[in-house]
Amino acid sequence: MEALLAGIIASLTGFGVYLLLRAYTFPVVLGLTLLSYAVNLFLFATGRLTVGQPAVIGAEAAGYADPLPQALVLTAIVIAFAMTAFVIVLALKARAVLGNDHVDGRPVDGGEGGAVSHRGDAPEEGA
Amino acid sequence: MSQAVILPLLLPLIAAIVLLLTRRRVSLRMRRGINLGATVLELLAVLWLLVLVTAEGILVYQVGDWPAPYGISLVADRLSVWMLLITALLACCALYYAVQGTDSGSRHFHPLFQLQIFGLNGAFLTGDLFNLFVFFEVLLLASYGLLLHGGGRARVRAGLHFVVLNLAGSTLFLFAVGTLYGILGTLNMADLAVRVADTAPADVGIVRAAGLLLFTVFALKAALVPLYLWLPGAYASTSAPVAALFAIMTKVGAYAILRVETLIFGDAAGPLAHLIEPVLLPLALITMAVAVLGVLAAQGLRRQAAYLVVLSIGTLLTAFALGTRAGIAAGLYYLPHSTFAAAALFLLAGIVARGRGAMGERLEPGPAVPAAPLVGGVFFLLAVLIAGLPPLSGFLGKWMLLQAALAQPAMAWIFAVVLTAGLLTIVALARSGSLLFYRGAQGGGDASAVAWASGLAAAVEHDAGGGHGDGRRCDIEAPAVAAGPDWKRLIPVMVLAGLCLGLVAAAAPVTAFSAATAEALLTPERYIEAVLGGAAGEP
Numbered sequence: 065m066e067a068l069l070a071g072i073i074a075s076l077t078g079f080g081v082y083l084l085l086r087a088y089t090f091p092v093v094l095g096l097t098l099l100s101y102a103v104n105l106f107l108f109a110t111g112r113l114t115v116g117q118p119a120v121i122g123a124e125a126a127g128y129a130d131p132l133p134q135a136l137v138l139t140a141i142v143i144a145f146a147m148t149a150f151v152i153v154l155a156l157k158a159r160a161v162l163g164n165d166h167v168d169g170r171p172v173d174g175g176e177g178g179a180v181s182h183r184g185d186a187p188e189e190g191a
Numbered sequence: 192m193s194q195a196v197i198l199p200l201l202l203p204l205i206a207a208i209v210l211l212l213t214r215r216r217v218s219l220r221m222r223r224g225i226n227l228g229a230t231v232l233e234l235l236a237v238l239w240l241l242v243l244v245t246a247e248g249i250l251v252y253q254v255g256d257w258p259a260p261y262g263i264s265l266v267a268d269r270l271s272v273w274m275l276l277i278t279a280l281l282a283c284c285a286l287y288y289a290v291q292g293t294d295s296g297s298r299h300f301h302p303l304f305q306l307q308i309f310g311l312n313g314a315f316l317t318g319d320l321f322n323l324f325v326f327f328e329v330l331l332l333a334s335y336g337l338l339l340h341g342g343g344r345a346r347v348r349a350g351l352h353f354v355v356l357n358l359a360g361s362t363l364f365l366f367a368v369g370t371l372y373g374i375l376g377t378l379n380m381a382d383l384a385v386r387v388a389d390t391a392p393a394d395v396g397i398v399r400a401a402g403l404l405l406f407t408v409f410a411l412k413a414a415l416v417p418l419y420l421w422l423p424g425a426y427a428s429t430s431a432p433v434a435a436l437f438a439i440m441t442k443v444g445a446y447a448i449l450r451v452e453t454l455i456f457g458d459a460a461g462p463l464a465h466l467i468e469p470v471l472l473p474l475a476l477i478t479m480a481v482a483v484l485g486v487l488a489a490q491g492l493r494r495q496a497a498y499l500v501v502l503s504i505g506t507l508l509t510a511f512a513l514g515t516r517a518g519i520a521a522g523l524y525y526l527p528h529s530t531f532a533a534a535a536l537f538l539l540a541g542i543v544a545r546g547r548g549a550m551g552e553r554l555e556p557g558p559a560v561p562a563a564p565l566v567g568g569v570f571f572l573l574a575v576l577i578a579g580l581p582p583l584s585g586f587l588g589k590w591m592l593l594q595a596a597l598a599q600p601a602m603a604w605i606f607a608v609v610l611t612a613g614l615l616t617i618v619a620l621a622r623s624g625s626l627l628f629y630r631g632a633q634g635g636g637d638a639s640a641v642a643w644a645s646g647l648a649a650a651v652e653h654d655a656g657g658g659h660g661d662g663r664r665c666d667i668e669a670p671a672v673a674a675g676p677d678w679k680r681l682i683p684v685m686v687l688a689g690l691c692l693g694l695v696a697a698a699a700p701v702t703a704f705s706a707a708t709a710e711a712l713l714t715p716e717r718y719i720e721a722v723l724g725g726a727a728g729e730p
Contacts, residue, residue: 110373
């Protein structure tokens with residue numbers, strides 16, 4: 065189970081970092097989302113992986129599942145969710161104000177295809 | 192009296208909620224009054240806390256009365272209160288400038304301003320690593336909104352970089368916190384300090400990695416080389432009062448580095464003692480070298496001020512990296528000076544940009560600023576402060592830093608970089624001052640209204656066309672005062688400069704305070720005992 069979880073966290077982080085380094089805002093936002101998934105799973109694992117254990121230490125229970133990482137993950141999920149919502153709105157606004165979805169506000173040479181594919185239905189409002 | 196600790200958190204939170212709820216019902220004038228009143232109240236609360244902490248020592252507030260390693264502790268020691276005081280003073284000045292017109296663009300400026308203070312105060316007060324992460328997020332989310340306040344192309348572009356970088360930083364922070372919890376089983380900083388000494392030899396490497404990861408995150412917030420690239424764009428494109436308030440944001444990173452370095456990875460940490468110091472000193476010196484080149488190369492006053500913020504972070508962290516009592520004390524004296532001076536320069540850049548119309552704050556000869564002798568005089572004072580010329584506070588701070596560096600093996604490097612950076616700062620600021628205030632002073636006061644109109648036209652053009660956006664939109668919402676000095680905007684600049692002069696006048700008590708703070712930081716046993724009480728050392 066440890067190896068599986070470690071593999072999942074590693075691949076999520078790897079894909080997240082790769083997407084974070086892309087030049088257009090949509091993959092960057094996806095990358096941030098994957099990174100936050102990875103870190104949530106990682107926090108979950110810091111309480112050690114236990115199966116079928118109670119969260120409260122009892123007299124007859126053989127062990128316990130550490131409840132603190134679960135509280136931390138909950139907080140981290142809420143924050144990551146809010147931040148993702150914010151960064152999506154900001155990316156849309158940048159698309160509207162700057163006229164394209166490159167992270168520096170200008171499409172790179174020959175990168176027009178990438179820009180077009182993400183233009184989609186961004187609102188065409190002013191600043 | 193430990194309830195006083197939570198006041199600097201409750202006041203801005205309540206004020207933010209009130210301002211958010213009243214954003215449609217109450218007039219702007221009234222909300223400005225509420226916000227100013229709340230900010231002054233916060234200053235008074237912090238002053239009260241300062242008196243209590245100097246009299247009674249470290250105050251601890253256990254939230255919800257959960258005992259220390261299990262609940263969240265808020266800790267007010269000398270360092271925390273010092274940072275709170277700087278934040279409160281800065282917030283008053285920045286807000287006074289903002290209510291002169293910058294805040295009218297959006298209804299959410301006032302709640303965001305208070306939430307920013309809430310996040311800053313929380314980050315300085317918390318004694319829990321995960322809670323520090325939460326307060327970082329609070330202050331960052333508020334700062335995203337403030338940074339984008341007023342809109343404009345440059346702000347959106349810089350804001351996108353700022354947000355994405357900081358979200359990546361938050362992820363790293365969580366990885367570091369998770370690793371520390373996984374190995375050491377606690378997140379309370381005092382408890383971490385106790386347990387880090389007993390790390391099993393097999394785990395030392397992992398804890399070291401987590402500690403360095405934490406340092407990376409704090410270095411990103413503090414804008415240390417090579418993680419400073421987000422700062423000049425973000426600070427140069429935002430509105431003047433927001434940039435002034437942001438002058439404290441980099442210091443949050445410096446505070447966190449100092450706190451973690453002295454408390455968790457201090458002398459008592461066994462194999463992990465002084466984890467950060469060997470990396471910190473070279474990085475701080477390189478930061479200064481790079482930043483001073485940016486100061487020289489800047490083509491606008493705001494960008495120059497932004498690089499001066501990076502420069503001051505380099506100086507500050509050089510002082511902290513010495514790790515000695517004298518070094519940390521010098522840093523703690525330099526910290527308020529550099530914050531106030533940088534904030535005043537950002538506000539002054541706003542005044543100059545308003546007064547020069549289309550020229551903005553670009554460092555080119557152009558129409559004269561209204562009341563140029565006065566504004567130029569204030570600029571001169573700030574330049575002397577920032578460059579560190581005697582007899583003002585910048586000089587005193589650097590003097591103490593160099594004196595503390597005398598006994599260090601890296602003395603030659605520190606002297607060379609600090610003194611060369613000081614000289615180049617003088618050159619750069621002298622050039623800026625002469626370009627802005629001496630040359631091309633042909634137009635009189637009447638020219639400024641025309642200049643403003645052309646500035647507005649230029650700004651509209653910028654936003655419509657594909658040209659370089661400059662994000663000046665909310666700074667030109669009203670014409671600059673046609674003649675005579677813009678007193679209402681100059682007052683906060685003068686107050687900030689006056690605070691720096693106050694640091695000179697009250698140098699003896701302030702250095703005594705910072706020396707006592709440094710002493711307390713280097714003996715973290717008292718902090719640990721205050722937080723954990725009798726539970727210290729319990730498994």
